[in-house]
Amino acid sequence: xxxxxxxxxxxxxxxxxxxxxxxxxxxxxxxxxxxxxxxxxxxxxxxxxxxxxxxxxxxxxxxxxxxxxxxxxxxxxxxxxxxxxxxxxxxxxxxxxxxxxxxxxxxxxxxxxxxxxxxxxxxxxxxxxxxxxxxxxxxxxxxxxxxxxxxxxxxxxxxxxxxxx
Numbered sequence: 001x002x003x004x005x006x007x008x009x010x011x012x013x014x015x016x017x018x019x020x021x022x023x024x025x026x027x028x029x030x031x032x033x034x035x036x037x038x039x040x041x042x043x044x045x046x047x048x049x050x051x052x053x054x055x056x057x058x059x060x061x062x063x064x065x066x067x068x069x070x071x072x073x074x075x076x077x078x079x080x081x082x083x084x085x086x087x088x089x090x091x092x093x094x095x096x097x098x099x100x101x102x103x104x105x106x107x108x109x110x111x112x113x114x115x116x117x118x119x120x121x122x123x124x125x126x127x128x129x130x131x132x133x134x135x136x137x138x139x140x141x142x143x144x145x146x147x148x149x150x151x152x153x154x155x156x157x158x159x160x161x162x163x164x165x
Contacts, residue, residue, distance in 0.1 A: 003058065004155070004157075006155075014028045020062070057086055060076075063162075081123040085125030104129065
């Protein structure tokens with residue numbers, strides 16, 4: 001799947017995903033969301049590619065979910081556990097970025113264990129310090145590419161989805 005994040009000249013951003021079958025889903029983010037979501041979406045890409053989460057956000061999009069399927073009223077039902085793991089880790093990294101300090105894997109693992117237990121999900125998500133370090137390196141690379149991108153241009157990334165069975 002081709003992921004394209006466009007940095008628009010008016011300060012907004014647009015995310016589009018072109019699936020292998022040629023179908024497309026896209027969404028434009030205005031104002032403060034136009035500054036937040038490109039970094040959030042790049043964080044998803046880093047987490048899901050570095051950790052091999054092929055059923056995370058981008059995996060679901062590659063499988064046919066539209067961007068509007070992520071949120072109330074959840075037309076495709078609840079997120080699968082692997083997507084929940086990706087969402088939790090991305091949210092953790094978003095909060096970390098906002099706080100301006102790096103947190104330890106043990107903090108994430110404890111948060112994830114609590115969340116999964118409270119929501120009756122048997123699977124959990126555990127990351128090591130080395131995995132978290134690798135994700136952060138990839139995030140820094142992606143953010144640098146985004147920062148260097150001129151307004152009006154798009155950052156293009158490829159996501160390898162699971163083969164259909």
